[in-house]
Amino acid sequence: METLGITAAEDQSIMTSLTWELSFGPYLRFLERQLATCHNPTYSAYLQRIIDLINQDERLTQPIHDWGILQEHRELIELLKLNHVYPFEADKDLMYALGVPSPLRFFSYSPSFAALALSGHEGEVKLQPCGPHSENEKVMQGVYREVLHRSYEVPREAFGTEPAEFMTLEENCQPCNRYYRLVSNHQFMEVRWVGQKPPLRHEWLEFAQGNVQRVGQLQEPLPLHDIVIEGFIIFKLKDETEEESLLRLNSTLVNMHALPERQLVKQMVAATSTLLGTEKVRLGFLPFVQVNKQYVYHDSFASTSILFNQLREHHTSGELERIFRTLFSYCSSRRLLNTDIYYDAITGREEEELPRYLYKYGIRSMAFFPVYHKSELIGMIEIGSTEPGLVNLQMRRKVERAVPMYREFLLYLQDKFQQMINNFILRRYTAIHPSMLWRFREAAWEALRQVPRSGSTYVPTPPIRFDDLVPFYAAVDIRNSSVERLHATRTDLLLQLEALHQLIPASMQELRSATNRWQRQLGGSTSLEDELNVSEHLQLTVEQLLEQGINTEAVAAFKAKLQDGNSDLHQTIHRYEESIEELNKKLKRVLMLKEQQLQGVLPYYMDRFQTDGLEYSLYVGRSVAPELKYKEQESLSDVIAWQLHTIVEMAQVVHNLQEQLPYPLQTTQLLLVHLHKVNLSFRPDERIFDVDGAYSIRYEVIKKRIDKVHLLNSDERLTQPGTIAVVYANEQELEMYKVQYEKLMQEGKLKPEAEYLELEPLQGIAGLKAVRLHITL
Numbered sequence: 001m002e003t004l005g006i007t008a009a010e011d012q013s014i015m016t017s018l019t020w021e022l023s024f025g026p027y028l029r030f031l032e033r034q035l036a037t038c039h040n041p042t043y044s045a046y047l048q049r050i051i052d053l054i055n056q057d058e059r060l061t062q063p064i065h066d067w068g069i070l071q072e073h074r075e076l077i078e079l080l081k082l083n084h085v086y087p088f089e090a091d092k093d094l095m096y097a098l099g100v101p102s103p104l105r106f107f108s109y110s111p112s113f114a115a116l117a118l119s120g121h122e123g124e125v126k127l128q129p130c131g132p133h134s135e136n137e138k139v140m141q142g143v144y145r146e147v148l149h150r151s152y153e154v155p156r157e158a159f160g161t162e163p164a165e166f167m168t169l170e171e172n173c174q175p176c177n178r179y180y181r182l183v184s185n186h187q188f189m190e191v192r193w194v195g196q197k198p199p200l201r202h203e204w205l206e207f208a209q210g211n212v213q214r215v216g217q218l219q220e221p222l223p224l225h226d227i228v229i230e231g232f233i234i235f236k237l238k239d240e241t242e243e244e245s246l247l248r249l250n251s252t253l254v255n256m257h258a259l260p261e262r263q264l265v266k267q268m269v270a271a272t273s274t275l276l277g278t279e280k281v282r283l284g285f286l287p288f289v290q291v292n293k294q295y296v297y298h299d300s301f302a303s304t305s306i307l308f309n310q311l312r313e314h315h316t317s318g319e320l321e322r323i324f325r326t327l328f329s330y331c332s333s334r335r336l337l338n339t340d341i342y343y344d345a346i347t348g349r350e351e352e353e354l355p356r357y358l359y360k361y362g363i364r365s366m367a368f369f370p371v372y373h374k375s376e377l378i379g380m381i382e383i384g385s386t387e388p389g390l391v392n393l394q395m396r397r398k399v400e401r402a403v404p405m406y407r408e409f410l411l412y413l414q415d416k417f418q419q420m421i422n423n424f425i426l427r428r429y430t431a432i433h434p435s436m437l438w439r440f441r442e443a444a445w446e447a448l449r450q451v452p453r454s455g456s457t458y459v460p461t462p463p464i465r466f467d468d469l470v471p472f473y474a475a476v477d478i479r480n481s482s483v484e485r486l487h488a489t490r491t492d493l494l495l496q497l498e499a500l501h502q503l504i505p506a507s508m509q510e511l512r513s514a515t516n517r518w519q520r521q522l523g524g525s526t527s528l529e530d531e532l533n534v535s536e537h538l539q540l541t542v543e544q545l546l547e548q549g550i551n552t553e554a555v556a557a558f559k560a561k562l563q564d565g566n567s568d569l570h571q572t573i574h575r576y577e578e579s580i581e582e583l584n585k586k587l588k589r590v591l592m593l594k595e596q597q598l599q600g601v602l603p604y605y606m607d608r609f610q611t612d613g614l615e616y617s618l619y620v621g622r623s624v625a626p627e628l629k630y631k632e633q634e635s636l637s638d639v640i641a642w643q644l645h646t647i648v649e650m651a652q653v654v655h656n657l658q659e660q661l662p663y664p665l666q667t668t669q670l671l672l673v674h675l676h677k678v679n680l681s682f683r684p685d686e687r688i689f690d691v692d693g694a695y696s697i698r699y700e701v702i703k704k705r706i707d708k709v710h711l712l713n714s715d716e717r718l719t720q721p722g723t724i725a726v727v728y729a730n731e732q733e734l735e736m737y738k739v740q741y742e743k744l745m746q747e748g749k750l751k752p753e754a755e756y757l758e759l760e761p762l763q764g765i766a767g768l769k770a771v772r773l774h775i776t777l
Contacts, residue, residue, distance in 0.1 A: 020100040021063035026231035095237035179244035189231030245275035284382030287413035297324035331370040365391040379410035464682035473672040475615035488576040575662035668719035673728035712758040
């Protein structure tokens with residue numbers, strides 16, 4: 001039996017301070033303990049035979065310096081291996097060795113271990129640690145655990161989970177690395193102190209438990225030079241290439257957002273080559289991206305595909321799209337074959353298009369792996385080679401294990417595509433209503449698809465237009481909001497003037513008179529100019545009092561309150577603004593909740609505006625969302641019913657809120673009937689929608705002028721609290737509304753009476769009429 005000595009610089013650096021001595025003494029004591037508890041006569045005889053063989057030569061229980069004596073004990077070593085090496089593993093595949101780690105030397109080993117451990121140069125180790133620093137620390141941590149357990153009787157449970165691996169090794173064999181796990185069985189070793197054993201230090205336990213990461217962080221490390229370890233270790237090498245490749249692939253994908261795409265793909269290809277054990281196989285990815293639920297092909301994603309990276313150099317965009325749809329049809333039609341997704345393209349019929357293209361560009365064996373996410377086909381993985389038969393069933397199994405990780409990369413590419421579309425929309429347009437976003441995606445796609453072919457950096461902005469839409473307009477306005485705001489402001493100004501008057505001494509008669517004059521002025525009718533003048537008087541008077549040192553402390557406090565919009569000197573306007581905010585919040589919430597009834601049911605676009613109240617324009621028509629069911633008369637009736645129910649509910653919410661408002665406010669409700677179709681176009685310069693055409697523009701003019709319209713030959717405003725004013729131009733248009741509001745009357749949500757009214761002529765507009773409906777509150 002020949003001993004095997006390995007010169008391993010990395011291994012030597014781990015435990016240069018430790019003295020290891022080969023001895024069978026610890027193993028003898030292990031066997032004696034095992035024999036004492038054994039109740040199987042056959043196994044007891046087996047153990048007794050090993051014990052007898054050790055006891056026959058007293059040199060075996062002492063430190064062995066001449067390993068040559070082991071030549072005389074072949075039976076002992078064979079029985080030892082039979083007891084601890086072979087029981088559960090096949091001899092032919094086993095890579096094992098028995099020996100000591102410092103210096104690294106083995107007295108028994110398998111041929112496969114020696115072949116793998118050594119390079120062609122004698123004594124030079126072939127395997128190296130994957131991560132020298134971290135692996136060395138693992139080894140040292142294991143040494144600390146053994147010493148603390150055996151010398152200080154620290155229970156192994158105190159260390160937590162003990163790692164089974166001794167070291168992860170890498171065989172740097174180009175073109176593909178292989179990885180092995182070096183596992184050690186160190187039951188047959190004992191620790192002996194040659195110097196005085198020091199007391200146990202808490203930091204040693206911390207390092208052994210992994211709470212301290214590096215031995216260099218210890219203030220006083222274990223004095224390893226005072227320790228001798230006797231015995232031997234059983235080493236086993238296990239091929240972990242597949243598991244390590246998957247771990248490295250996963251690690252790459254975890255950090256993919258921080259890596260440039262080219263570097264990311266390079267690392268994935270390298271990990272896959274190691275997984276498959278060859279660099280003769282190429283890895284490709286093709287994400288199946290969508291625009292408005294339609295799968296599309298784009299050159300920017302062809303660089304990661306084996307097939308399209310070749311095709312795009314010789315085919316037009318139209319041809320590539322046709323080939324893409326053929327490939328997509330192939331993948332989607334085999335959806336039920338998820339458990340058997342291997343496909344050898346070359347074995348297909350000659351007339352099949354894809355095998356013909358693959359063969360033309362040198363691919364001789366190929367596998368496609370359709371990848372699904374939440375039952376949706378998101379792309380495919382390609383494994384191809386120029387060698388026939390190289391892509392085989394074994395490779396398929398390995399790739400299938402990596403599919404969950406490849407799926408994350410395909411999702412990343414999909415997200416990248418959607419981000420490209422969204423960025424184009426946000427740059428060129430604006431935040432778009434979800435119901436119309438499909439049109440902007442389509443326009444962005446039409447523009448972006450020209451980039452690879454044209455080579456130009458400038459892409460024109462395509463027009464966005466929606467034709468033949470029926471408009472619906474409604475407004476809930478704060479009743480006399482301007483008057484109420486002026487009243488609240490005047491109330492606070494009077495309060496401020498009164499407070500100022502108290503601060504002006506009797507000796508400053510001119511200032512007191514001016515203040516009294518403004519108080520009298522505000523007591524009557526006032527204008528915005530009066531408000532500005534009063535504010536200026538307050539500020540100038542305060543500054544004058546401070547300059548002359550009159551009631552300095554009180555005047556300074558008054559000035560601070562005057563500048564603080566939340567002080568009691570502004571309490572009325574503050575209550576007014578609070579009430580406005582609360583009303584608008586409630587109105588907006590009602591509208592948003594009611595709008596959910598339309599989503600996904602009708603093709604519509606809504607534009608909301610918030611001032612002292614809330615108004616919206618709703619446009620309904622097939623061009624907004626062609627995929628939605630739209631029967632014009634039926635859909636318009638549904639929208640009218642929705643509009644009336646919504647505005648009634650908004651009015652009721654405002655009424656119920658009155659007692660909770662800090663400042664009492666009322667609202668008026670207005671609807672405009674205009675069932676003639678209009679066209680909407682997006683204006684990129686202002687990033688807003690606007691109507692097209694003279695008739696459509698007339699509709700916009702009417703919307704802006706009817707909010708304060710009066711009755712014909714009267715000073716009475718059309719809009720009144722507790723009512724809905726429905727403005728129309730002809731009786732036929734009103735009929736559809738009449739059907740719906742009469743239903744509301746029958747339900748008791750509207751009162752039975754309805755006022756039919758004529759309206760005063762507006763600038764450029766005459767002949768408008770209205771019906772005033774009374775809400776049940």
